[in-house]
Amino acid sequence: LSLRFFDGRTHGELMSRLSNDVDLVNQTLSNTVTQLTSSGLSILMVATMMLLINWHLALVTMTLIPLMVTLLRVVAKRTRQGFRRQQEHLATLNGIIEETVTGIRVVKAYVREEAEIERFAGTNRRLRRAGVSAQVFSGAVGPMMNMVNNIGLATVAGVGGWMALNGMATVGTIASFINYARRFTWPLNQLAQLYNQIQSSLAGAERVFEIMDEVPEIQEAPDAVPLPDTKGEVVFDDVCFSYEPGVPALKHVSLHAEPGQTIALVGPTGAGKTTIVNLLTRFYDIDSGRITIDGIDIRRIKIADLRKQLGIVLQDTFLFSTTVMENIRYGRLDATDEEVIAAAKLANADEFIRHLPEGYQTVLSENGSNLSQGQRQLLAISRAVLADPGILVLDEATSSVDTRTERHIQEAMLRLMEGRTSFVIAHRLSTVRQADCILVIDHGEIVERGTHEELMQARGFYYDLFMSQFRGLPLRVEDLVMGGA
Incomplete structure (x- = not known):
């Protein structure tokens, strides 16, 4: 469903x-x-x-x-x-x-x-x-x-x-x-x-x-093709989408991510940033337009193959009531213990895991409630690292952690994103300054696009937002809260 x-x-x-x-x-x-x-x-x-x-x-x-x-x-x-x-x-x-x-x-x-x-x-x-x-x-x-x-x-x-x-x-x-x-x-x-x-x-x-008897909304096409590997080219071509009829969440969105590029999505709450990654993972089908990976419409790709090529760190981290080891292994069920530990090290999670009572064999409470928010986020990132995807989707990956933990995550993400197409959503603009392209989204539309330097020179919405965060100046608009939407 x-x-x-x-x-x-x-x-x-x-x-x-x-x-x-x-x-x-x-x-x-x-x-x-x-x-x-x-x-x-x-x-x-x-x-x-x-x-x-x-x-x-x-x-x-x-x-x-x-x-x-x-x-x-x-x-x-x-x-x-x-x-x-x-x-x-x-x-x-x-x-x-x-x-x-x-x-x-x-x-x-x-x-x-x-x-x-x-x-x-x-x-x-x-x-x-x-x-x-x-x-x-x-x-x-x-x-x-x-x-x-x-x-x-x-x-x-x-x-x-x-x-x-x-x-x-x-x-x-x-x-x-x-x-x-x-x-x-x-x-x-x-x-x-x-x-x-x-x-x-x-x-x-x-x-x-x-x-x-409920008919699944997301249907796999009878002639769906496999996607065993991907270069990572992603194109949104005039995409429109609504969660509810008559209430557009995205309006004529077009973007092009070259293989290996990092695309940052910024904008106020409810702008449509998370909606873009929800459509890329085909959690929902678009109303009109086209989304392609390596030139293939995602509606023609086998759903399992599509999602295996996407490493996802969602805004709301979910952990299962099992061991830390098994929670990370959820990213790739056939992974060995050594591969799980290697993924945790890459995500800078190994250190805190080894300080847990039973280390990697520590059984988590429901949804990992016996861990801090930052620790849960690190485990989710470890899971994505283990999956070794061709495309990364990082939805608010550092939004709920302290500055020190954020620095560890950023270091891990830079290593992980190397050579991979990545879509990054963050409310801290310091995490997206090195992105190849920053898309500024407001009310379901891309209102600005460019590198950090280009957008700062344009002195538009992104400039006001950046300056408000780093110099304490007020926003030009009333959209003060930054987050996923």
């Missing part, structure tokens, strides 16, 4: 669909298959006996079936709606729990425990109301079926009595038939209850299949 799919959904909702809803379907299937089989066989055998004893009374008894089905369909529609609302509220509740646990430091820092408890309680109340509503309709099935069964048995007894009085059947036959009629209605009641359980399962199944 594409990133756009995940952008519009909370983690809690997706986890609820993939755990609670799947488990609900699994439990229903496990509990109902055997009962459905045994009840179905019972109905078939008893119906055969009733037909052999007295086919007239058998037809009277079987008129219960369409009546039961009609009632079940009416109730089942309301029941499924209730169970679906229940699952939706449960997903919302899971999302609140996930957010609160993940952001517990923020919650405590702003003393928002009571507010979060009330938010949880409000959603829980809605979940309870939805559950009660679903159970009311669900619980009505049993009494309704019993009523229909009793009416049916009374009808059979009345018709049978009339037939006995008129010599059409003996009393013993009628008594025997009524006994079988009871045995006929019992598995029917079971099937009705199972049908009711299946409604709750269907409510969960609908939510699961909404994900399974």
Whole structure:
């Protein structure tokens, strides 16, 4: 599935669909298959006996079936709606729990425990109301079926009595038939209850299949070509893109990166810098225009091959709850321990890793929370170094580290970028002064381009930004915050 799919959904909702809803379907299937089989066989055998004893009374008894089905369909529609609302509220509740646990430091820092408890309680109340509503309709099935069964048995007894009085059947036959009629209605009641359980399962199944039936936005072309190696020539040709219809994020962007060049992207928050690298990695497809690598449209390149040629250090570093060694090896799964250590040394991460309790075998907490932000960034860079890509994408690679760590990262990056095409986003302009070309982006457009010296001489937006950072002068515009967008 594409990133756009995940952008519009909370983690809690997706986890609820993939755990609670799947488990609900699994439990229903496990509990109902055997009962459905045994009840179905019972109905078939008893119906055969009733037909052999007295086919007239058998037809009277079987008129219960369409009546039961009609009632079940009416109730089942309301029941499924209730169970679906229940699952939706449960997903919302899971999302609140996930957010609160993940952001517990923020919650405590702003003393928002009571507010979060009330938010949880409000959603829980809605979940309870939805559950009660679903159970009311669900619980009505049993009494309704019993009523229909009793009416049916009374009808059979009345018709049978009339037939006995008129010599059409003996009393013993009628008594025997009524006994079988009871045995006929019992598995029917079971099937009705199972049908009711299946409604709750269907409510969960609908939510699961909404994900399974989702068509991925990023589709690989049937004639996609491999990209085993790349020279590193990247071209954006009149590219337009929108995250939301009618709200352009990039407008007619064109750029040309020669093999081995370093392209720096600078601009205010929301300008479109991160969007450019998101499109290069094909996390999203462009609305119009063309992006090529070595002259090949990236939509014609096998997706796996494209991304293997891109070494990415994202703005938000993510680390897995495993060892430091395995986190770095994520860049290339077949790498040896020696290669992992060599990559860490190149990224200047080896020193701090060896000071960890278990060194490279230290197990990280969730998302590396037992490391500093700078250390997590260094591990992410080590991972990219190990991947040995042809093109580098460094999105705010030094934005969250101190000056000393930034210097170590810059040294590692200079070694890593040598001979590779690199796209660098940074809010500290000192990190992009040596770039071959600096693109200044504002409101989704490239407003300036050139080397550091050329842009300083032009005394435009870049000049104002640079001077504000290094001489403390105010910006010409109100875009004071620099970062990814």
